[in-house]
Amino acid sequence: MRLIVAMLLVGTATPAFAQDHSGHAMPAEQEPAQTECEREAARHRAMGHPVPAGACAPVTQPTDPATGNESDGHAGMDHSQMDQSQMEGMDHSTTDHSAMDHSQMPAMDDSTMEGMDHSAMGHEGTQSPGEASMDHGSMDHGTMNHGTMDMAPIPQVPPPAAAGSGPPRAADAIWGAEAMRASRDALRDENGGMNVFWFQGDRAEYRAREGGDGYLWDVQGYYGGDLDKFWFKSEGEGTFGERPESAEIQGLWSHAIGPWWDLQAGVRQDLTGPARTHAVIGVQGLAPYMFELDAAAFLSTKGDLTARVEAELDQRITQRLILQPRAEVNLSAQDIPELGVGSGLDSVELGLRLRYEFAREFAPYIGIEQEWKIGQSADYARLAGEDPSVTNYVVGVRFWF
Incomplete structure (x- = not known):
């Protein structure tokens, strides 16, 4: 009976919607007797969704800070109470998610995200002003070998002539010849200049x-x-x-x-x-x-x-x-x-x-x-x-x- 009543209510709706619900199955002819809010409530009843109390109260449409336009009216709707199991087949490709309050949505784990196609999701609305829009759907990560990224090749040629063009013992002018002489002696000893004793009975x-x-x-x-x-x-x-x-x-x-x-x-x-x-x-x-x-x-x-x-x-x-x-x-x-x-x-x-x-x-x-x-x-x-x-x-x- 509930489904029959919902179908009768849907049959009285008109196609004059403020947003594009082209993905939803809608009747061809509707009567203009209902307000937009009432038509929206009728649609939710037809799909088996509960209608929140006060849903038809006057709501001031928020303004999108990125575009300066009014949002589609979903910002004030609490989707956490909706039975989304009946929403299969809905086409969300034309929905502007930038004005939707996702902070109230229940947390999802990785198991619920299997099969989701992120390549078609536009992230423009989540970026701050001034950031370039990123089209992740057009990025081919299969050709990007992040594990074996080529490093700059090690030079196999002698150092350039400019490498030895500076004055010899230039550090003497800064630290003094005596201090650098002691440092050079220590460096020589530590890198092969030390004396070693070895004895072998062959x-x-x-x-x-x-x-x-x-x-x-x-x-x-x-x-x-x-x-x-x-x-x-x-x-x-x-x-x-x-x-x-x-x-x-x-x-x-x-x-x-x-x-x-x-x-x-x-x-x-x-x-x-x-x-x-x-x-x-x-x-x-x-x-x-x-x-x-x-x-x-x-x-x-x-x-x-x-x-x-x-x-x-x-x-x-x-x-x-x-x-x-x-x-x-x-x-x-x-x-x-x-x-x-x-x-x-x-x-x-x-x-x-x-x-x-x-x-x-x-x-x-x-x-x-x-x-x-x-x-x-x-x-x-x-x-x-x-x-x-x-x-x-x-x-x-x-x-x-």
Whole structure:
């Protein structure tokens, strides 16, 4: 019955509305007997909406501050009491929301906003005077990759000439030369100019071999900075129960001649056999393919010229298990009978050691090394009752601090 009464009331309405309700279903013919407020109330009754008390009381139309025009009359209506479930199909595209009091509307959560098309909503009425109108419906956010926005590329060219055109040591004029000298010294020390001490036992091993087990040591270290260092080295070997076969110590000044190489010069003192002191010059560093190389020439106080080249390579099986091939070659420019050294190629050593680094500073190892005396040096060894070819099975430890 309520729906029938509402339809009868709607049938008596006229189309003379102050606002455009083109989205609502309206009768074709209406009678002009009712006021606009009464026609509006009849429409709400037809849609099943409750009509607020005093809805037809005279209302002064507010003025829109943005346009200077009167609003459509909805500003005074309390929509919170309306049953909006029956408003499906209404076309709000032509409704001016700028004059509607949304502060009285019940809060909406995100779940109720699913499916809402914000692209067609005009936000012009919500902006303050002077702000440009934003058409969010025409913005294609799909093409805007906010996660991988391109940054300015890092320059790959040298700095411009103007970067170094200022006067040198310009800060001296502000802070004074003495104050800036102390600051520059501190900066140099903090960025690589400090002195460092380092010591390494490259080989400290027991040698099991035919004819008597022996021992060997090979240690080195330095004190200094990035460019200049003082190096010290010592190595020697022998047989248990006998005097050392060879022993020496070196003191060298080292200067960096490149990122990977140091030039070394100094003295070497032999500690066994005929007393000899040698002048030393050589290079030490990292060759291509990660070979650690140490090459030096020696000139003794007797005029003997000899040379030694050592090379080793760390092959990592795991981060802690490392296989190290090693080679050493000794040469002489002349025969030195009292030392058992022949001219040319004196001796060759080839070794293979497998170490395990419990820590980087401590790594025990096992291995094998083969020594050969060559040429005239082999003849000197045989005359002394020695075997010119010796195989050593070694157990040792490599350490540094």
